[in-house]
Amino acid sequence: MNDKRDKTSLRLSLIDNAYDSLNESLAYVETALTDHTRWKFAVLNLVHAVELVVKQRLHDEHELLIWEDVDRPGRTAPLDKALVRLKNIGVGVKRPELEAIRTAIRWRNNITHYEVDLIAEEVRENYLLIFEFLDSFHHQHFFGSLSDRIDDSHVQTAMDLVDSFGKEFVEFRGRPMHRxxxxxxxxxxxxxxxxxxxxxxxxxxxxxxxxxxxxxxxxxxxxxxxxxxxxxxxxxxxxxxxxxxxxxxxxxxxxxxxxxxxxxxxxxxxxxxxxxxxx
Structure with missing residues (x-):
């Protein structure tokens, strides 16, 4: 028997999926203010947003660059490999941001596959650095402001993160570090x-x-x-x-x-x- 009921499509483009994950991440940041265990979900969603934005930039360069094996499209490249490809096409990522992303990747893997042993203050500091990267990267490579893609209910949270980065990070030995x-x-x-x-x-x-x-x-x-x-x-x-x-x-x-x-x-x-x- 054929099911002729209307089905709702959940298909999202790479960049729209990134915006969705970013908003999810910001929602968890808000709850993390009173429940520090929510930081793990904020990290998971923020790293996912970064991964998709990076892959969208690769796709804009050439659609095959998002695949792990460009000769056999089927599975997209992991984030660390996508970052290397960004560098290869002349899109540089500053070392502090790169280290912050790699740290978040390690945290994501631990959260997903192993035990969770994170320090809330350290996670928050790294989150600020990655959020700043995402905001800057989006401004450089995509049309419009990232803030335009953030739900009204989370705009203040995003503004607070940008403000916190400016207040809490200083230039130390040629790179942004927490004060x-x-x-x-x-x-x-x-x-x-x-x-x-x-x-x-x-x-x-x-x-x-x-x-x-x-x-x-x-x-x-x-x-x-x-x-x-x-x-x-x-x-x-x-x-x-x-x-x-x-x-x-x-x-x-x-x-x-x-x-x-x-x-x-x-x-x-x-x-x-x-x-x-x-x-």
């Missing part, structure tokens, strides 16, 4: 070693990681860490994805070494007034 980050970086220098089962392991400053003498021996470290902005010979900041574990040699952020308690591990949640002044 509290320089003081966190100073505090991180106080921890010079980690303790594991009564054995001490000296931390590795930026530029002293073992890979610079092994598989990256033909390269040289940048003046400042691309993630935490610490300088050569300085220790990394909390949760930096570039710091090497001095015990196992893996990434400190993700390794299984269960070091003893140290003030370093709680720096991300320390109140600004409790930190030493930056020099």
């Amino acid at each position: 509290r980050w320089p003081r966190l970086l100073v505090a991180a220098q106080e921890t010079k070693e980690f303790i594991f089962q009564n054995f001490s392991y000296a931390r590795l400053p930026w530029g002293s990681e073992t890979h610079w003498s092994t598989w990256m021996k033909d390269d040289s470290p940048l003046d400042y860490c691309p993630d935490c902005a610490t300088a050569i010979h300085e220790f990394h900041g909390p949760n930096c994805d570039q710091e090497e574990c001095p015990r196992c040699g893996g990434q400190l952020l993700s390794c299984d070494c269960d070091f003893d308690e140290d003030p370093f591990w709680g720096l991300d949640s320390v109140a600004l007034g409790e930190l030493p002044d930056a020099p």
Whole structure:
């Protein structure tokens, strides 16, 4: 028996789907003010919006660029691969924004597939940076303001985010960082070693990681860490994805070494007034 009832189409273009996800994200930002667990949904939807906007820009360049395998269209390219293609067609993404997006991708994967272990303040700061990227990227590559695509009920939230970015982020070592980050970086220098089962392991400053003498021996470290902005010979900041574990040699952020308690591990949640002044 044929069902002749009218069916409602849910088809959205890439860019319209992005706007829809952005509005969903803003709605979760509003609820996150009283329930911090909502940040995970705000992140999921914002990253989805960024992914679709990036793919729309690739599609505008050539429709095949959105596919993971351009010779066999079927599955669209993941966001990290889409970002590489943006660079290849001459559309640059600034390093701080790129790092923020990559951090959000990692969070999205953890939220989707693993456990959720996020710090609300850190998520919010990264959210501000990504939102600023989305607003700027849309302005550069698409007609009209992004604010025109935001539902009236969420416009004030979007305006507050833009205002917060201007107030809370500063230029630090050539890149936008949250205003509290320089003081966190100073505090991180106080921890010079980690303790594991009564054995001490000296931390590795930026530029002293073992890979610079092994598989990256033909390269040289940048003046400042691309993630935490610490300088050569300085220790990394909390949760930096570039710091090497001095015990196992893996990434400190993700390794299984269960070091003893140290003030370093709680720096991300320390109140600004409790930190030493930056020099």
